[in-house]
Amino acid sequence: MTTPAPTARPSIPDPIQDGLRRGWRVLGGAHGAAPAELSCDVAIVGTGAGAGITAELLTQAGLQVVLIEEGPLKSSSDFRQLESEAYPSLYQESGARKTADKAITILQGRCVGGSTTVNWTSSFRTPVATLQHWRQHFGLASYGEAEMAPWFAQAEERLNIVPWLTPANRNNEVLRAGAERLGIASAGIQRNVKGCWNLGSCGMGCPTNAKQSMLVTTLPVALDRGATLLVQTRAQTFVVGHGQVQALMCIPVTDNSAPAPGAQPVRIVARHFVVAGGAINSPALLMRSGVPDPHRLLGRRTFLHPVVISAATFAERIEAWDGAPQTLYSDHFLHTHAIDGPMGYKLEAPPMHPLITSTTLSGHGPAQAEQLKQFPHTQGLLALLRDGFHAESPGGTVQLHDDGSPVLGYPLNDYVMDGARRALLSMAEIQFAAGAREVTPVHELAGRYSTWAQAREAIQALPMKPLLTRVVSAHVMGGCAMAGSERLGVVRPDGQHWQLANLSVHDGSLFPTSIGANPQLSVYGVANRLATGLAKRLTGRDVRLLA
Numbered sequence: 001m002t003t004p005a006p007t008a009r010p011s012i013p014d015p016i017q018d019g020l021r022r023g024w025r026v027l028g029g030a031h032g033a034a035p036a037e038l039s040c041d042v043a044i045v046g047t048g049a050g051a052g053i054t055a056e057l058l059t060q061a062g063l064q065v066v067l068i069e070e071g072p073l074k075s076s077s078d079f080r081q082l083e084s085e086a087y088p089s090l091y092q093e094s095g096a097r098k099t100a101d102k103a104i105t106i107l108q109g110r111c112v113g114g115s116t117t118v119n120w121t122s123s124f125r126t127p128v129a130t131l132q133h134w135r136q137h138f139g140l141a142s143y144g145e146a147e148m149a150p151w152f153a154q155a156e157e158r159l160n161i162v163p164w165l166t167p168a169n170r171n172n173e174v175l176r177a178g179a180e181r182l183g184i185a186s187a188g189i190q191r192n193v194k195g196c197w198n199l200g201s202c203g204m205g206c207p208t209n210a211k212q213s214m215l216v217t218t219l220p221v222a223l224d225r226g227a228t229l230l231v232q233t234r235a236q237t238f239v240v241g242h243g244q245v246q247a248l249m250c251i252p253v254t255d256n257s258a259p260a261p262g263a264q265p266v267r268i269v270a271r272h273f274v275v276a277g278g279a280i281n282s283p284a285l286l287m288r289s290g291v292p293d294p295h296r297l298l299g300r301r302t303f304l305h306p307v308v309i310s311a312a313t314f315a316e317r318i319e320a321w322d323g324a325p326q327t328l329y330s331d332h333f334l335h336t337h338a339i340d341g342p343m344g345y346k347l348e349a350p351p352m353h354p355l356i357t358s359t360t361l362s363g364h365g366p367a368q369a370e371q372l373k374q375f376p377h378t379q380g381l382l383a384l385l386r387d388g389f390h391a392e393s394p395g396g397t398v399q400l401h402d403d404g405s406p407v408l409g410y411p412l413n414d415y416v417m418d419g420a421r422r423a424l425l426s427m428a429e430i431q432f433a434a435g436a437r438e439v440t441p442v443h444e445l446a447g448r449y450s451t452w453a454q455a456r457e458a459i460q461a462l463p464m465k466p467l468l469t470r471v472v473s474a475h476v477m478g479g480c481a482m483a484g485s486e487r488l489g490v491v492r493p494d495g496q497h498w499q500l501a502n503l504s505v506h507d508g509s510l511f512p513t514s515i516g517a518n519p520q521l522s523v524y525g526v527a528n529r530l531a532t533g534l535a536k537r538l539t540g541r542d543v544r545l546l547a
């Protein structure tokens with residue numbers, strides 16, 4: 001009798017292991033070397049939100065698809081709710097990706113399923129005000145609420161995006177209770193889960209396959225239809241000639257993204273290429289490749305929803321690691337000013353786990369140790385600052401290091417910091433209204449304040465500067481904007497590159513501003529529309545996401 005591997009949990013089916021046993025074509029890393037040359041109808045870079053939707057639809061049209069993913073293929077058998085395993089294996093730069101000046105920490109997925117494998121499942125359609133702004137300023141005339149509704153509705157059906165009816169955990173309940181006492185509206189968040197166990201470890205990969213990420217939905221369908229998946233393989237450069245992409249050069253990489261010693265590059269020839277490596281990485285690939293950029297738009301206007309955080313201590317235990325991560329929100333402060341006025345912000349209550357909390361909270365030494373002793377009693381609120389709608393909010397710019405890897409420069413200017421200060425004030429007031437004993441704005445010079453009056457005075461006086469105010473982001477958007485004119489965007493409204501006809505972009509880098517809501521459903525809806533159109537252009541066939 002053989003002893004099961006320590007990670008094997010036979011009671012929970014593992015659709016990835018099952019698929020591999022059925023003979024999925026997966027190469028790279030431990031799955032064996034890919035041949036030096038591959039040809040297909042469509043090569044898709046990435047396996048995240050945009051890539052997954054695209055792969056399901058293009059394979060339904062009968063197209064031969066190759067997916068190229070820099071990260072590893074992991075599955076529910078590997079997801080053991082351990083931060084020590086999740087960040088190094090599933091995240092870009094081990095969860096420690098930072099902007100050029102190190103002032104913003106950026107969380108992005110780097111594994112099969114991309115950020116959808118590790119995200120927190122909050123699902124919102126693109127707000128109508130955002131679509132209106134795109135129509136008005138980026139020539140996206142066909143991106144109205146009514147035109148987009150069917151694409152969102154199909155994605156919602158496909159990914160089981162439905163209201164979450166389980167009571168909120170205490171971390172979220174604080175947001176509702178405090179907001180209600182102040183007369184501020186809050187509401188429930190829809191989630192893309194099926195049979196969720198309410199474990200709270202979505203950020204480490206779902207151990208029960210309840211999260212309807214690309215890993216367990218669209219990608220298995222595409223692989224069952226014969227798609228090839230190259231893992232631990234980086235799309236390095238496109239070979240461009242005669243006004244189109246001739247080939248994609250890929251390099252096998254190790255666990256930490258370094259070129260795999262001795263491994264041979266892979267050259268992929270395709271009729272069409274879809275870039276879906278996510279914001280930052282997608283523009284970087286196009287920049288490395290020297291694709292035409294006549295209006296110098298590539299890698300610019302990259303948005304983050306810069307996030308500031310407020311930590312509160314309660315007499316009772318909050319246990320913010322337990323239960324569905326984000327289930328309540330308030331958009332009150334998105335509507336306080338015009339969308340192109342002072343920066344608005346969305347409020348949510350993030351999941352808190354020991355490692356990510358201790359690296360995000362400010363301070364160090366005995367003071368931080370003292371604060372972490374309160375960890376089970378600690379509640380967190382975050383504010384997602386809506387960037388990209390005002391002249392003083394141009395976002396960030398992607399640059400390339402000498403080795404071709406990307407880094408984002410994102411200036412935290414006075415306009416952003418004004419929003420950050422107002423957000424810290426709003427969150428502290430809500431936390432005190434909900435009965436917090438102490439509130440600590442996450443800022444290097446902040447103290448622990450025991451009354452709202454004390455906190456208000458202190459926050460108003462805090463210097464709001466990069467590296468003093470802690471800023472994080474898990475929502476990277478833009479850099480390959482779509483627009484109705486080539487002077488305003490890198491790709492056309494149908495996702496096709498303005499200068500290269502056999503190249504499309506289908507991911508969060510398409511957005512010309514931030515979304516003003518958690519972006520995954522915006523990526524699914526837009527990619528659904530673009531991939532359906534691409535399938536029709538390439539094959540003449542009508543396709544639709546599985547019901």
Ligand SMILES: Cc1cc2nc3c(=O)[nH]c(=O)nc-3n(C[C@H](O)[C@H](O)[C@H](O)COP(=O)(O)OP(=O)(O)OC[C@H]3O[C@@H](n4cnc5c(N)ncnc54)[C@H](O)[C@@H]3O)c2cc1C
Pocket residue numbers: 045046047048049050051068069070071107108109110111112113114115116118119120121122123124203233234235236276277278279281282285326474475476506507508509517518519520521523
């Ligand atoms: C921790 C966390 C929590 C989040 N929570 C939420 C949430 O609750 N709700 C929500 O709406 N959004 C959430 N998001 C954001 C959401 O998941 C992303 O906006 C969305 O997945 C972006 O989709 P994408 O297709 O642009 O890129 P991704 O999903 O990030 O996929 C890109 C993939 O491409 C791969 N790749 C990149 N470059 C290359 C290359 N050159 N060669 C090969 N492969 C490459 C990457 O490794 C990655 O796997 C969260 C994100 C994180 C990280």
